Amino acid sequence: MRGQLAGRKLDPRAERVLFALAANRALAASSKLAAAGWITSDVHIAGLEEISDEACYRAMDWLLRIEPKVAEQVYFQVTDLLNLEVDLLFFDTTSTYFELGEPDEPAGRDERGNVAGPGEEAVKEAGFRAYGKSRDSRDDLPQVVGMAVTRDGIPVRVWSWPGSTADSDLIRQVRDDMRAWSLSRIVWVAGRGFSSGENRRALMRGAGGYIIGEKLRSGSADVRAALSRQGRYATVKDNLQVKEVNIGSDDRFVLCYNPAQAERDAAIRAELITQLEEAIKDTGKLSKTGRARLEGVLPARKGLKRFLRTTPGGLLRVDRKKITTEANLDGKYLLRCSDPHLSAEDIALGYKQLLQVERGWRDMKQILDLRPACHRREDRIRARILLCWLALLLIRVAENTSGWTWQRIRAEASRLHAVTFTGPAGAFRQATELTKPQRDLFTALEIDPPRRIQELAATR
Secondary structure, three states, rough: OHHOOOOOOOOOOOHHHHHHHHHHHHHHHOOHHHHHHHHHHHHOOOOOOOOHHHHHHHHHHHHHHHHHHHHHHHHHHHHHHHHHOOOOEEEEEEEEOOOOOOOOOOOOOOOEEEEEOOOOOOOOOOOOOOOOOOOOOOOOOOOEEEEEEEEOOOOOOOOOOOOOOHHHHHHHHHHHHOOOOOOOEEEEEEEHOOOOOHHHHHOOOOOOEEEEEEEEHHOOOHHHHHOOOOOOOOEEEOOOEEEOOOOOOOOOEEEEHHHHHHHHHHHHHHHHHHHHHHHHHOOOHOHHHHHHHHHHHHOOOOOHHHHHEOOOOOEEEOHHHHHHHHOOOOOOOEEEEOOOOOOOOHHHHHHOHHHHHHHHHHHHHHHHOOOOEEOOHHHHHHHHHHHHHHHHHHHHHHHHHHHHHHHHHHHHOOOOOOOEEEEEEEEEEEOOOOOOOHHHHHHHHHOOOOOOOEEEEEOO
């Protein structure tokens, strides 16, 4: 970032301001106005004794302009410094929501989801804050965020799109952006939401590959064929068994089985069936209208509708055939892989690491306060998401390097203070003496501890 400042008419402290804003999200997430007060009064960052919220917004605007270069440098620096394996990259999306009454007015956008500039061709019309599928069950509040993560949980890039963007558009931009970095072959790992043929073809471009979860309840020919194949499972771990099945496809299919999850699935289904039997008991005495009314209410009780059937005479019954079908899926999930060299074990274990992305989303939302977003302008919303990404990057690097959890790192670091003493001869600011856990933390992270005397000013 300091290199990007060269030749720009910008506050030379812009890099320090962005560091402070990222630290604020990781330690005490707040609005930019509150963050400016936090930087000035609650923490000590050399060179930022006074900072305004306007300076914070200017730094955010600059971050948005340099984001492609910063993301590229982040990727290559973490791979060099941390010796990460980068043959697998994990991608997933989530959504955030906004506290506003109406979505944005549609605007002409390019293929990357950005507002088309003068002379640029618009491929579609869409507002940035737009209604779409919400991962927070807030379909009433409008956006989609995507993230690519290494197998060690390091977030190497983040994207944001209008809320109505289709999966195929997301995959195409992500794939093109990563290819622009001239990387070696990458195997993308993605969830079941990206299993369409169009998405798979997009991931295969440029000698790429994929590991994608299949929807077992989709009823597709590939899924039915994979489930019908006989064969023994090989135990990978205590809670994971795998078998590769050949269905005559160019793709490879690996069926995974988790015995512990199978027990949980069976217990949940038994509870649902008990509830359903209780709900439809004595419904034969009801009128046809009464039974129809009850059948319409059942979908509100999650999972019950799945095991309900209606007889030709209009009676409500438990669907025993459906129970048998569901029991055959207990503890199982199916993976599709295009790579001919990975073992079935590597495919299964690689897919399980997709949990790293889900963990990143949880931290984004619970620690870094990704949502709700209260910015009005699209560029500020995008910059805010980038700040959350930088904060998550710092958290993961600190955790992976030290072996400590972020909660422990934050707790120990928060006990280190700078105290200002004033007297007739002048004033000085002194850091408190490091405790052993704090010294261990700085040593593990290879960070020089703060100087004991931070500032010294004599009275003239």
